[in-house]
Amino acid sequence: MTPRFIFIIGGVISGLGKGVFTASLGKVLQMGGYKVNLIKIDPYLNVDAGTMRPTEHGEVWVTYDGGEIDQDLGNYERFLHKKFSKNNNITTGKIFQQVIKEERSGRYLGKTIQYIPHVTDYITEMLVKNHQQSEAHLSIVEVGGTVGDYESSLFLHAIARMQSRYKVASVFLGYFLRPPHINEIKTKPYQHALMNLMSFGIKPTLYVVRAPTQPHIHKLEKIAAAANATLDSIITIPDTRNIYEIPKLLYTFTPALVKLLKPLALRFPKNDRTFKTERAKYTRFLGSIIKIEKKRKEVKVAIVGKYTKAGRFTLKDSYISVVEAIRFAAWKNKVRPRIVWLDALQIEKARLSDLQKMLEGIEGIVVPGGFGSTGVEGKIKAITFARTKKIPYLGLCYGLQLAVIEFARNVAKLKGANSTEIDPKTPYPVIDILPRQRKLLSQKQYGATMRLGEYKAYLKKGTMVYTLYRELRRLYRDSHGAYVIERHRHRYEVNPKYHKTLQKAGIVFSGLSEDSTLVEFIELPSNVHPFFIATQAHPEFTSYPTEPNPLFYGLIKAAKGLKVQ
Ligand code: GLN
Numbered sequence: 001m002t003p004r005f006i007f008i009i010g011g012v013i014s015g016l017g018k019g020v021f022t023a024s025l026g027k028v029l030q031m032g033g034y035k036v037n038l039i040k041i042d043p044y045l046n047v048d049a050g051t052m053r054p055t056e057h058g059e060v061w062v063t064y065d066g067g068e069i070d071q072d073l074g075n076y077e078r079f080l081h082k083k084f085s086k087n088n089n090i091t092t093g094k095i096f097q098q099v100i101k102e103e104r105s106g107r108y109l110g111k112t113i114q115y116i117p118h119v120t121d122y123i124t125e126m127l128v129k130n131h132q133q134s135e136a137h138l139s140i141v142e143v144g145g146t147v148g149d150y151e152s153s154l155f156l157h158a159i160a161r162m163q164s165r166y167k168v169a170s171v172f173l174g175y176f177l178r179p180p181h182i183n184e185i186k187t188k189p190y191q192h193a194l195m196n197l198m199s200f201g202i203k204p205t206l207y208v209v210r211a212p213t214q215p216h217i218h219k220l221e222k223i224a225a226a227a228n229a230t231l232d233s234i235i236t237i238p239d240t241r242n243i244y245e246i247p248k249l250l251y252t253f254t255p256a257l258v259k260l261l262k263p264l265a266l267r268f269p270k271n272d273r274t275f276k277t278e279r280a281k282y283t284r285f286l287g288s289i290i291k292i293e294k295k296r297k298e299v300k301v302a303i304v305g306k307y308t309k310a311g312r313f314t315l316k317d318s319y320i321s322v323v324e325a326i327r328f329a330a331w332k333n334k335v336r337p338r339i340v341w342l343d344a345l346q347i348e349k350a351r352l353s354d355l356q357k358m359l360e361g362i363e364g365i366v367v368p369g370g371f372g373s374t375g376v377e378g379k380i381k382a383i384t385f386a387r388t389k390k391i392p393y394l395g396l397c398y399g400l401q402l403a404v405i406e407f408a409r410n411v412a413k414l415k416g417a418n419s420t421e422i423d424p425k426t427p428y429p430v431i432d433i434l435p436r437q438r439k440l441l442s443q444k445q446y447g448a449t450m451r452l453g454e455y456k457a458y459l460k461k462g463t464m465v466y467t468l469y470r471e472l473r474r475l476y477r478d479s480h481g482a483y484v485i486e487r488h489r490h491r492y493e494v495n496p497k498y499h500k501t502l503q504k505a506g507i508v509f510s511g512l513s514e515d516s517t518l519v520e521f522i523e524l525p526s527n528v529h530p531f532f533i534a535t536q537a538h539p540e541f542t543s544y545p546t547e548p549n550p551l552f553y554g555l556i557k558a559a560k561g562l563k564v565q
Helices: 018-031 072-080 092-104 115-134 153-165 188-198 217-227 243-251 254-264 272-294 320-332 344-349 352-358 376-388 398-410 435-442 464-471 496-504 550-559
Strands: 004-010 036-042 060-062 068-070 089-091 138-143 167-175 206-211 234-238 298-305 336-343 364-367 393-396 429-433 451-459 476-478 481-490 492-494 508-513 519-523 532-535
Touching (some): 004 254, 018 036, 018 072, 018 167, 018 272, 060 481, 068 072, 072 243, 089 092, 115 138, 115 153, 153 167, 206 254, 217 234, 234 243, 243 272, 272 320, 298 320, 298 550, 352 376, 376 398, 393 398, 393 550, 398 519, 429 496, 451 519, 464 519, 492 496, 492 519, 496 508
Parallel strands (some): 004 167, 167 206
Antiparallel strands (some): 508 519, 519 532
8 A cells, every 4th residue: 555644844933832733733634533643753873862951952862672762752652542652753863873774784785875865865765665554544743953054954855756756755744933123924934944845846745834823814814825725725823721632623623634634545534433533532631631621620739850051942842741741640639739849959959948938839849861960869858758757759760869868878778878979989879880880881881770660560569659550440450460561761770789778767659570680660658657658660651531540549638638559
């Protein structure tokens, strides 16, 4: 079967919500009965996002098969409630790495290798391969960057060539600027970006106008004239407060979607009945969260972060999956979430009385993943506070390691306990590197030293973690026992040498790895603390709008003052 692609290309400015649009379009086509595959192109030279600082490029998303990817993949998975492989992310770095490798191994023997056609053909090959492996009806491909960027032009050339070989539709997404000094919407930048795109030989099937407010019809007519298009192929998406409203907005434009699928020789919807029920279900879900978001009563959850001094990206971008995971869990608990940002460095400097003030009214504390020593003592202080004041606590990856350190120092009385990541000379290395990772690290192979992707963990019956995963139907069974699957991204572990000492002091290992050597979940017994749970995994990557991850769900339940077990 001829592969089918829809390309999403942005212009005028970055930060238009292209990722959310792509995910929303995917969602609506899925609701219409199609099996949809989503691919993200990142035109940067990094092979993946693994070594990028979160303040540089937002959060790093981890796929089930261990890819460290741009955060857009996170939106795709959250919207579609579907897993995507690391191969669904194509970067310029990945393409060049492969083309050069294949040149060395003789693939192009005798030829002069050029951007066009060799590199562009390789891009096409990767897209087609990914599409075929997905077994989807169609693939939606989001092209990162903005038309006119030097970096994305190679991909645009590839798309232009693909138009005659495959079934291809494309969407141009641009912005209507409203300069404050004239306070009027201007369409020129949109028109110019569009002309730039068309100079590659790509004529969009659909035109999306992002605008601060609904623009007047004659502004849209200008676009229609410039593009030689009809008005029904132009849709407007004004700024919305809640990104989950976008799919609903899109299905009100059904005629435009019909038009979009025409070049793919597909109708929309594929199945009228499915579309109707799915639409009704989504409208109901949206209605309920809008109602919850208007409630007076809120639950206040603090995220203790270190990526506060953001460069291009805000704190919210650095921890986007954690934020979304908290929101989903709150919605399920029918309470309005309020996220409070706490700077770990500030806590580090604070006295106990100041800390009390900073944390006043906080009903739940999350320490998310992190690397290095910046702000670590501040995070540990926040954990002491949560533990001793019995405030519900959820630790994610680093948040587990730091909880173990805190417990070792203050309860098991191992003075100076630490992780060798922070203090290689600590007398009590309760968190230490895995032996197999140590070797790679000494060779400075940072890109390959992590335990990445999905792993099974076996849970101990009767623990809080067990209860929560069972309650939300994410507990599976095999001949070994009851297990869960979560994603990982870490180099360090709870040191097996201290397992006994820590357990004796009262910490419960509620989940272990398949070979029982690695601690995956810890908790304090429910008679000691209402909710003190941490995991070596990243449950924020398996959180969906209608199906929150069990641990976040439990955190909010406890934050509301309800008993989890
Ligand atoms: N820095 C810690 C490690 O490498 C934790 C990583 C994380 O939180 N993702 O093990």
